[in-house]
Amino acid sequence: MTASLTGVGVTSFGRQPGPDSLEWQVDAATLALGDAGIDPDDVDAVIAGYSTVASHLMPANLFSERFGLRPATAFGMNVGGATGLAMLAQAARLVSVGAARHVLVVAGEDRASGQSRETSTRVLAQVGHAKYEVPLGGTVPAYYALLASRYLWTYGLEPDALASFPVQMRAHAARKLGSQFQKPITAEDVLASRPVAEPLRLLDCCPVSDGGAAFVVSAAPTDTRSLAIAGTGQAHQHQHLSALVPGSSGAAVAAQRALSEAGLTWDSVDVFGIYDSFSITVAMLLEEIGLTPPGRSGAYARAGAFEVDGRYPMNTHGGLLSYGHCGVGGGMAHVAEVATQLRHERGASQVAGCEVGYVHADGGVLSAHVGVVLRRGA
């Protein structure tokens, strides 16, 4: 596949009242186009992610009119938290078959300020089965809490097994401008935070944020900062928690498809962006894709494996847990961070000598999986 990631843009995330979803998308797109160094006129395809607040049928058309674009191809996408990476994968396909030269991928949402927490909780809970799960009164945190409960029981672990992930993400976010939470926390803070859905506590859960993110994907590099989209892989094996097979959610399948397309193995990957909507999410993803043994990812986190200078530098911007989560844009921030690392532009948090990055996102309840391999030098 020949496709280049030529521009990335991420706004600050947080509770930032004022802009609506479309305005966050405009901000992010402006950043990404500026980063790529191309004119809006050069964009011939637009892919836009859904916003739960805007809830518009045609997000790409809505965005294009507002931004002042008349693309030859425009469409919206919805695969939950995996949408950003799925859009990136589709953009790469469009340029690699010659259907577009420059694709603008964009998402943004005033998820924190544009709706009440109750509305947000209720809307997101609809990833549960309408007849068999939603009537039970669960929420997304409850569904992930059930995964966490099963995980801890399966491996004979206590809740503190997951506490090092929020701590590590916060330490990363403390060194990242624009992150929602920067004050360092300890494992004791995580365990003392109020229970949301046991065993998950407040600090095990990502926040709801306002913000946006965008990419430019091009048929050819625009300069030496352009990155190769070396491989993408997806898996969509179930929608609902009640149909999930633990340890075989599709994460490993997606990762192996992406690595296979890139012609690489984990040994080649230097920097990671792994979806961390909850502490349990990133733990299960890391273990299923095979970076750590089952039940051991938390111990790896405690030992510093995901630090900038660790064995698997991961989410060095702070991830969803601490940079923040504005919906589709939340998972896109991992891509922007890995891209910044691969360009060797991450300053004090630079992963030394990194050449290859892997980003993974899931949507729903480990339902939709997309993995992307990025390589320095397009």
Added chain:
Amino acid sequence: MRTPELDWTHGESTLLVITCARCGNHWYLPQVHCPVCGSVNSDATPAAGGGLCVAVTRLHVTADGQDAPVRLALVELDEGPVVMGRVHDADLAPGDRAHVDFRLDGPNGVLVPSFAKEMPQKGSVS
């Protein structure tokens, strides 16, 4: 084409387990084709109601104004599939044998499966 049997989502105090007529795979949520072999032929059978509790949560931040905490569990039925239900037994924990009951509960106050620790059978060796 068989007439589908009715389960708790239709107000009946039943969990249905679907069995693929071709490969014997079991599942719980309605699926037109067997997710393993693709067969369209399947049979719905009422589950006995017992199984192994594999997960529990107490939800403190509820939607739809439900009183907190809300207890939920995942139970792996003896017939194979995993079922999500409410919990009406504060002691139910992963690793316990669980048995289903049906109660008016949840945000809509409709009949839902609800689990408790399974009582030892009379005459059984514990």
